[in-house]
Amino acid sequence: MTSSIGRILRWSLLVAILLVAGLGGWVYAASRAILTKRYPIPAASVTIPSDPLAIARGEHLVMSVGACVTCHGPDMGGLVYADMGPVGVVAGRNLTRGRGGIGGQFTDTDWVRAIRYGLHADGTSLIMMPSEVYTRFTDADLGAIVAYLKQLPPVDREMPASRFGLLGKVLLATGKLDILTAPKTFHEGTAASAPPHVTAGYGRYLADVSGCHGCHGPGLSGGHVDGPANLPPAANLTPAGLGAWTQADFVRAIREGTRPDGTAINEFMPWKSYASMTDSELEALWLYFRSVPAKASGGR
Numbered sequence: 001m002t003s004s005i006g007r008i009l010r011w012s013l014l015v016a017i018l019l020v021a022g023l024g025g026w027v028y029a030a031s032r033a034i035l036t037k038r039y040p041i042p043a044a045s046v047t048i049p050s051d052p053l054a055i056a057r058g059e060h061l062v063m064s065v066g067a068c069v070t071c072h073g074p075d076m077g078g079l080v081y082a083d084m085g086p087v088g089v090v091a092g093r094n095l096t097r098g099r100g101g102i103g104g105q106f107t108d109t110d111w112v113r114a115i116r117y118g119l120h121a122d123g124t125s126l127i128m129m130p131s132e133v134y135t136r137f138t139d140a141d142l143g144a145i146v147a148y149l150k151q152l153p154p155v156d157r158e159m160p161a162s163r164f165g166l167l168g169k170v171l172l173a174t175g176k177l178d179i180l181t182a183p184k185t186f187h188e189g190t191a192a193s194a195p196p197h198v199t200a201g202y203g204r205y206l207a208d209v210s211g212c213h214g215c216h217g218p219g220l221s222g223g224h225v226d227g228p229a230n231l232p233p234a235a236n237l238t239p240a241g242l243g244a245w246t247q248a249d250f251v252r253a254i255r256e257g258t259r260p261d262g263t264a265i266n267e268f269m270p271w272k273s274y275a276s277m278t279d280s281e282l283e284a285l286w287l288y289f290r291s292v293p294a295k296a297s298g299g300r
Contacts, residue, residue, distance in 0.1 A: 030173035038123035044112040058148030067273035077155030088164035098154030118181030125182035203288025223298035240294035
């Protein structure tokens with residue numbers, strides 16, 4: 001009797017080991033297939049200017065509109081911006097020509113491919129690069145951004161490669177980790193131009209390329225935000241949510257990170273980057289937010 005129980009236990013253990021090994025092999029293979037999948041590489045030709053005005057425009061778009069410092073650091077030398085423990089670590093690359101940087105290796109086509117399409121040169125997807133937002137930059141603005149990035153002062157900083165832990169690979173394999181850029185970057189056409197006037201139309205453009213619709217929803221009514229579990233819901237930016245807010249209240253919220261009642265805005269919202277938008281840009285955003293249909297909070 002004892003020997004029979006022993007055999008059953010040994011067989012049960014063997015079966016369990018085989019199941020775990022098989023599951024582990026599937027997770028590894030499935031997550032690797034997702035990470036190494038190659039996407040069609042669109043033509044990525046954009047004229048890159050070299051005049052000081054265009055470079056200054058590019059600097060403003062990088063620092064104040066695109067919020068690139070959030071992932072690449074204030075000097076664009078790279079930053080580990082998402083340490084998710086067993087899920088993995090995501091690091092923004094060093095974009096300069098310094099040691100460890102990609103600036104000295106990237107061609108104009110490489111820059112455009114990465115920013116507008118979220119792709120490496122081999123067609124694999126970048127990780128957590130907001131190309132689904134940046135794909136809406138006009139050719140002129142994208143060219144100015146690349147022009148600025150190409151002349152960044154060198155920063156010597158070796159950055160670790162982004163990596164996924166076991167839990168991250170499981171989440172990738174089961175479709176629970178929406179972290180790759182290319183699958184969610186849709187190229188619906190780029191505006192031929194976006195004159196920087198104080199209009200609701202230009203405000204819509206700024207909201208598109210700065211990511212407002214990504215967190216607050218296509219209708220700007222706010223609600224759940226993908227990210228750390230402790231994030232508060234995104235604010236309702238439609239007239240129904242803004243309520244009695246004035247333009248001055250909105251500008252103060254962006255410049256200082258505080259609401260009219262004095263409460264602080266969660267720094268997951270990159271208001272510190274947007275704080276250096278011009279007065280005209282913030283007015284254009286305000287006009288756009290006031291022009292959209294009022295919606296109940298969370299209606300997206």
